[in-house]
Amino acid sequence: MKKRPVDIVVISDVHLGTYGCHAKELLKYLKSIKPKEVILNGDIIDIWQFKKRYWPKAHMKVVKLIMEWISKGVKVHYITGNHDEMLRKFVGFKLGSFTIVNKVLLTVDAKKMWFFHGDVFDVTMQHSKWIAKLGAQGYDLLIILNRAVNFISKKMGKGPVSMSKKIKNSVKSAVKFINNFEQIAADIAIENEYDYVVCGHIHQPEMREIKNDKGSVLYLNSGDWIENLTALEYNNSKWSLYNYQEELLDTNYEEEETEVLEKNELFESLVKEFQILRAPKKTN
DSSP: OOOEEEEEEEEOOOOBTSTTOOHHHHHHHHHTEEEEEEEEESOSBOGGGTTSSOOBHHHHHHHHHHHHHHHTTOEEEEEOOSTTGGGGGGTTOEETTEEEESEEEEEETTEEEEEEOOGGGOHHHHHOHHHHHHHHHHHHHHHHHHHHHHHHHHHTTOOOOOHHHHHHHHOHHHHHHHHHHHHHHHHHHHHTTOSEEEEOSSOOOEEEEEEETTEEEEEEEOOOTTTTOEEEEEETTEEEEEEHHHHSOOSOGGGGTTOBOOHHHHHHHHHHHHGGGSOOOOOO
16 A cells, blocks of 8 residues: 655554554554654553553554654654653653654744643643543443444444443533633643644544634644544645544454453563664674
8 A cells, every 4th residue: 555645643542552442443544654753642552551461462563663663763752641641751852763742842834833732731630630540441441331332233234333422422511621621722822823733632633723812723633543543644734634434444453452462472572672773783
């Protein structure tokens, strides 16, 4: 398959290491593009739930592909999120074309871009983290239940449904939180004269202009790879929202769900993959 050139690709909320992660679909998408710059906008690896002995091979393949990009000099910015907040201890780390940061500021085509995950706006994260972690566990259980429901739905000849999405869209407080999140991000971006503000965190893909009495900004959200399977692409001086379900629909993603690497295998695989980033030793 010929790879599509993309100037900038933004993915977020992949949650590698959880049952809800659609790593196989993400891998197909990543293999279909040739990016110049990659923004990993938070919650790529779900460190909150990494204690589980669940790491399918497809998850490792996603990591491997990203590392191959780095080894080839593709710029990869890993923006920290709440589920991978442990990485905030390493903000400023740089290895070749790979960096760990809390935000990314770019000027492209004379336009100012501000990328950050967005959990800073989440009051629950700031004051009641244990509630957020409990909610994450409940969300994971809901995903497992959703998989079972969709399996039955498929056998009956019906299409898939997203229970978590339906719940979010029907709960007024959730809708209000999303609206407030988007408005706050836009207000701050306008105040700082950014042309684009790009977030993740709320698993709600979006691309729209938001205005206030001081101006306007294009607000973008890359969505997630749990429910929506979306990414943002910047190419030919414009942004677009990519949706895997519309363009690369695959109904066989369940096949690798049971393939799990044991702890020793996982460690050995990580060590092996990191070798591609190390320069070969000089010989006399």
